[in-house]
Amino acid sequence: NAGVTQTPKFRVLKTGQSMTLLCAQDMNHEYMYWYRQDPGMGLRLIHYSVGEGTTAKGEVPDGYNVSRLKKQNFLLGLESAAPSQTSVYFCASSSSFLLAGAKNIQYFGAGTRLSVL
Amino acid sequence: ELKVEQNPLFLSMQEGKNYTIYCNYSTTSDRLYWYRQDPGKSLESLFVLLSNGAVKQEGRLMASLDTKARLSTLHITAAVHDLSATYFCAARNTGNQFYFGTGTSLTVIP
Numbered sequence: 001n002a003g004v005t006q007t008p009k010f011r012v013l014k015t016g017q018s019m020t021l022l023c024a025q026d027m028n029h030e031y032m033y034w035y036r037q038d039p040g041m042g043l044r045l046i047h048y049s050v051g052e053g054t055t056a057k058g059e060v061p062d063g064y065n066v067s068r069l070k071k072q073n074f075l076l077g078l079e080s081a082a083p084s085q086t087s088v089y090f091c092a093s094s095s096s097f098l099l100a101g102a103k104n105i106q107y108f109g110a111g112t113r114l115s116v117l
Numbered sequence: 118e119l120k121v122e123q124n125p126l127f128l129s130m131q132e133g134k135n136y137t138i139y140c141n142y143s144t145t146s147d148r149l150y151w152y153r154q155d156p157g158k159s160l161e162s163l164f165v166l167l168s169n170g171a172v173k174q175e176g177r178l179m180a181s182l183d184t185k186a187r188l189s190t191l192h193i194t195a196a197v198h199d200l201s202a203t204y205f206c207a208a209r210n211t212g213n214q215f216y217f218g219t220g221t222s223l224t225v226i227p
Contacts, residue, residue: 043207106207
């Protein structure tokens with residue numbers, strides 16, 4: 001019962017470096033999300049995907065890119081990391097909202113703690 | 118843009134006491150969620166509220182939804198130490214996006 005798996009769990013970057021965070025889910029969910037969590041601000045949606053090959057911007061998309069080449073994977077990229085991107089990143093997945101009566105509970109990964117120096 | 122406000126931000130309560138956390142949202146939403154997060158951990162789903170007047174209960178926690186007032190509450194009955202955590206509410210807009218409140222950090226003291 002892996003659920004939603006995020007890699008890596010921790011990462012330290014220097015300003016200007018790039019990296020990719022991987023999210024994998026084994027629940028056959030259509031929807032996947034990337035959030036960042038900062039102290040006192042709750043979770044904020046970065047990007048999301050409603051199906052393989054589709055992505056959309058969330059509340060705070062600047063400085064990030066995403067790809068959903070396979071249904072089970074959702075990648076979050078930082079092309080040129082900045083100290084403002086120091087945060088805890090969570091991936092989540094849920095079933096499609098189009099299913100009648102679906103509760104669409106989001107299942108979260110364990111998080112990636114990223115520090116940008 | 119859908120805005121979600123929670124209060125209080127911090128809550129310290131004695132074991133055995135009751136209290137309520139409030140979650141207001143700014144525009145129409147068809148789903149309201151409550152999550153629990155333990156320090157350094159991920160988020161765990163507690164409740165999903167789908168319609169006006171919905172009430173869900175699990176143990177010492179009870180959640181309700183009033184869509185007309187755009188208000189959800191999480192009521193804690195006879196608090197115990199194990200309930201210490203941060204609680205988040207989240208609302209979904211019509212565009213498949215979720216907006217979270219800032220969270221309520223609950224500490225239950227003996």
